[in-house]
Every structure is written in structure tokens, then in C-alpha cells.
Amino acid sequence: MKLKRLLRAAAALGFAAFCCASGSAYAKDSLSMMLNYTVTGAVAPFYLGKVRGYYDAEGIDLKLIEGHGSGPTVQAVATHNADIGYADFSTMVKVAAIGAPVKAIGVLMQENPTSVVGLAEKNIKTPQDIKGKTVAVAPGDASSQIWTMFMNKVGLKDSDFKTITGNPQTTINAVITGHADLLVGFATIPLISVEEATKKPARAIRFADYDVNVATLSIIARDDMIKDNPDLLKRFMRATAKSVDAAEKDPAAAVDALLKTLPGAGSRETMIRTLQATIPFYRTPETEKLPIFHVSAKNIDSSVASIVQYSKLDASANAPAKYYTGAFVP
Numbered sequence: 001m002k003l004k005r006l007l008r009a010a011a012a013l014g015f016a017a018f019c020c021a022s023g024s025a026y027a028k029d030s031l032s033m034m035l036n037y038t039v040t041g042a043v044a045p046f047y048l049g050k051v052r053g054y055y056d057a058e059g060i061d062l063k064l065i066e067g068h069g070s071g072p073t074v075q076a077v078a079t080h081n082a083d084i085g086y087a088d089f090s091t092m093v094k095v096a097a098i099g100a101p102v103k104a105i106g107v108l109m110q111e112n113p114t115s116v117v118g119l120a121e122k123n124i125k126t127p128q129d130i131k132g133k134t135v136a137v138a139p140g141d142a143s144s145q146i147w148t149m150f151m152n153k154v155g156l157k158d159s160d161f162k163t164i165t166g167n168p169q170t171t172i173n174a175v176i177t178g179h180a181d182l183l184v185g186f187a188t189i190p191l192i193s194v195e196e197a198t199k200k201p202a203r204a205i206r207f208a209d210y211d212v213n214v215a216t217l218s219i220i221a222r223d224d225m226i227k228d229n230p231d232l233l234k235r236f237m238r239a240t241a242k243s244v245d246a247a248e249k250d251p252a253a254a255v256d257a258l259l260k261t262l263p264g265a266g267s268r269e270t271m272i273r274t275l276q277a278t279i280p281f282y283r284t285p286e287t288e289k290l291p292i293f294h295v296s297a298k299n300i301d302s303s304v305a306s307i308v309q310y311s312k313l314d315a316s317a318n319a320p321a322k323y324y325t326g327a328f329v330p
Helices: 002-025 041-051 070-078 089-096 142-154 168-177 189-198 223-228 230-249 251-261 268-282 297-310
Strands: 029-034 060-065 084-088 102-107 114-119 134-137 162-165 182-186 202-206 217-222
Touching: 029 070, 029 230, 041 060, 041 230, 041 251, 041 268, 060 230, 070 084, 070 089, 070 102, 070 217, 084 089, 084 142, 089 102, 089 142, 089 217, 089 297, 102 223, 102 230, 114 142, 114 168, 114 189, 134 168, 142 182, 142 297, 168 182, 168 189, 182 189, 189 202, 189 268, 217 223, 217 230, 223 230, 230 251, 230 268, 251 268
Parallel strands: 029 060, 029 084, 134 162, 134 182
Antiparallel strands: 084 217, 102 217, 114 182, 114 202
16 A cells, blocks of 8 residues: 555655746747837737737747837847837838848738818818918827828928927827927827817828828738748747638727726727727738738838938838748738
8 A cells, every 4th residue: 555655655746847847848939019109099909919829829928018119119029128019110211221231021000090180160171271280290109100101292391381390199288288289190090089189170282192001000020030930930920820810800809808908098989989999900902812811012112212212211221031031022
């Protein structure tokens, strides 16, 4: 009897040791991602993936960090202060063109919603109507990167209007309070914020309607991450594609997952409306029947060419392979 008890104890100890070893062998990889801005409904898909365990299933402990604009997010990735980022493609190209070791590994927003946004009562319907008005711009924000492209395209000069600057929330507040007639921003969150605050309809003049349309919010990684951790990035992109697919099917569930993680992040109804307004920009007519993140070579090529041209970069910067790889798209 004593021998049997000893054997049972040894077996139990052996099983416990195996479990510990197994847990150690399958420890999750830690990965930090800085968002493009503060948390809104537009980033709810990432939180849905965390809550539903999509990242856990790929062996990833994902840490989401609030951002302060695409410029600071790209800089944080380039300087090892974040492993990856969610940031504007044109912002990343301009920084990478002068030597920052970063590249897009997935383009989520393939259509660009950047616009000038103002109250409909201002009767600003065309680019020429901007003349003599006050425009609020957030330097370094994703939208400000192609504002110059739009101005060049439609023949506007800085002297044609008054400019005030601030962070993205300040530009929204400027339109709400009447300190600015227009803001430069996406035809999603800013437009919704202006309408909800003023209880008046807002109007957007989309830059894409004037052939200024470049790929925008993307997953950004450092060159050393791409070289040294390709399997981790592939697993991350698989989980993220699954998360976005689920959020497309059920935006409310995605927002509920965000609010479960960050209960004070904002109004549920506003966040749902924001995500619903964002989803149509995930694909272009060329990719509308393709899986998420499948961007066309034509889109990348034309986006880079436009960024180089209108940002007045050296012609040698027009090298799409320098700024994007599809190797990690599932």
C-alpha cells in the first residue's frame, strides 16, 4: 500500500511538472500596438479580437496603446517605443522616404475619407467656396498630410483662407463653437461629432471626389520586426483579419467589446455610428469582393506616386516596395 501511494504521488508530481513545462513552452508573445489616436468606435475591431480571444488563440498578448496622431505613432514604432502601429499610410511614407525603418504590412482603410467638414448652413459645397473662410487643421494628423495635396490639386493657396491649428479634437471644437467654418478631417468621426454637438446637419467635401485619394490607415511595422519576427506578424495579421471580419458583421458587438475593456471610452451609440461610417472605406471597388487587407497593387502604386508628387519628395522616393509588403496578409 505504501508503495502504491508513493507511485501515485510521483505520477502526480510528474504531471504537475509537465503542465508547468507546457505552460512555459507555450507562453504568449507580447506585442504592443499604438493606435492612431484616442479610442473611438473606429478601432473597436481590435478590442473585439482581444475580448473574443482571437489574439490569444494565435499566442499573442496584445497591448493596445492610445495614440496622439499618426505622426507620433509612426515615430513611436520607428524608435522602438511600440512594436507596431495603426497609422496613416501617407504619413508613414513621408517619414520612411527620409530613412525611418518602417513599412506597412496591411492596409485597412483603402479608400480615403479625408474631407473638409463644416455645417451645411455655411453653404460650402465646392473647393472655391473655401476662399475667405477659416479652416481648422491639426498639423501631423493623417488628414493634414493630404490637405496640401488637395490644395495643389484644386488650385487653393494658403492666402485664400485663414488657418487655425490645434489637435484633432480642437479642430472639431472650433467648428462646433463657430471659431472655424471648416475643419480638415475624416468624413466619419469629425462629421458625426459636429452633428451631435450642434444638432445640425454637417457637410463634407471629400478629397477623393477631386482625385486626391490615397490609401490611409494601415498596420505599420519596423524593418527589424519584419526581418526577425515574421511568424509573429503573420499570426497578428490572421487574428486582426478575423477581428475586422467579425466587426463588419456586427459593429455593435465590436463596440460592446471596446466598452467592456474601457467602460468610460464614450457613448455606445456614437461609437457604433462611427464604426458603421468607417467600414465602407475598408475596400475599393477593385477589392470589394476580396478578403479584408487585400489591397490592389494599383492602389499602392498610385498612392505612393501621389504622396511623392504632392509632398514634393525626391523622385527616387517613388518606390512602392519600400513602403508596403503583402507578405503577412492572410
